[in-house]
Amino acid sequence: MQSWQRHTDPLFVPYNVPVLSEDQEETFWRYWTEKPGTISLAGVLDGRFIAHILLRDHDPQAACADLGISLDPGFIGQGLGTELLLLTRDFAYQSLGIERITLDVAAWNQRAIRAYVKAGFRETGRRWIDWDTPVDFRALLQGPENQWLWEHVRIDTGYTIVLVRMCAQKTRSL
Numbered sequence: 513m514q515s516w517q518r519h520t521d522p523l524f525v526p527y528n529v530p531v532l533s534e535d536q537e538e539t540f541w542r543y544w545t546e547k548p549g550t551i552s553l554a555g556v557l558d559g560r561f562i563a564h565i566l567l568r569d570h571d572p573q574a575a576c577a578d579l580g581i582s583l584d585p586g587f588i589g590q591g592l593g594t595e596l597l598l599l600t601r602d603f604a605y606q607s608l609g610i611e612r613i614t615l616d617v618a619a620w621n622q623r624a625i626r627a628y629v630k631a632g633f634r635e636t637g638r639r640w641i642d643w644d645t646p647v648d649f650r651a652l653l654q655g656p657e658n659q660w661l662w663e664h665v666r667i668d669t670g671y672t673i674v675l676v677r678m679c680a681q682k683t684r685s686l
């Protein structure tokens with residue numbers, strides 16, 4: 513992930529992979545590969561690692577898990593995220609016994625929401641949450657091209673954003 517391209521869109525800069533020391537890399541690696549209830553998956557294209565997908569809080573008894581995905585910015589917007597989400601969903605259903613996959617996504621992240629919908633996720637709720645982020649929404653919201661953001665972001669002493677809850681549910685054959 514350290515060799516991935518960088519997001520230049522100011523909204524997505526927080527999604528850039530931080531530059532890590534070897535020790536920090538080791539810590540991340542252990543966190544993602546050894547944390548109980550976490551399944552860490554790699555999206556690979558022509559032998560190249562282009563996406564990190566996490567199934568978190570896997571509860572085998574409840575047959576559910578929470579999903580997170582991050583694609584190398586050099587590969588976004590080409591349909592690969594949707595394809596990886598579908599592969600992950602089917603792997604979770606068929607090989608892990610998961611029947612329900614949930615996720616939370618910022619309402620302003622329309623590209624991610626569109627990819628989730630294409631991969632079979634449906635919205636189950638919305639709520640406002642406080643968000644501690646380095647994104648300078650104060651500056652962004654002043655631009656006429658960013659007026660659409662007002663629906664999803666409020667500025668007070670900090671930022672509050674709309675979080676969308678989504679879910680994909682395995683359909684059982686009768």
Ligand SMILES: CC(C)(COP(=O)(O)OP(=O)(O)OC[C@H]1O[C@@H](n2cnc3c(N)ncnc32)[C@H](O)[C@@H]1OP(=O)(O)O)[C@@H](O)C(=O)NCCC(=O)NCCS
Pocket residue numbers: 524527581582583584587588589590591592593594595616617618621622623624626627
């Ligand atoms: C979210 C992510 C995995 C999606 O993968 P992707 O490969 O970029 O998505 P896809 O190309 O499969 O699909 C994107 C869809 O959104 C649409 N889209 C792109 N920008 C959009 C925008 N600003 N508004 C609405 N739709 C948009 C695309 O047109 C496409 O839909 P279409 O096929 O119907 O035309 C990837 O963009 C990513 O990793 N982003 C950065 C990290 C992130 O946001 N993670 C999710 C956190 S919850």
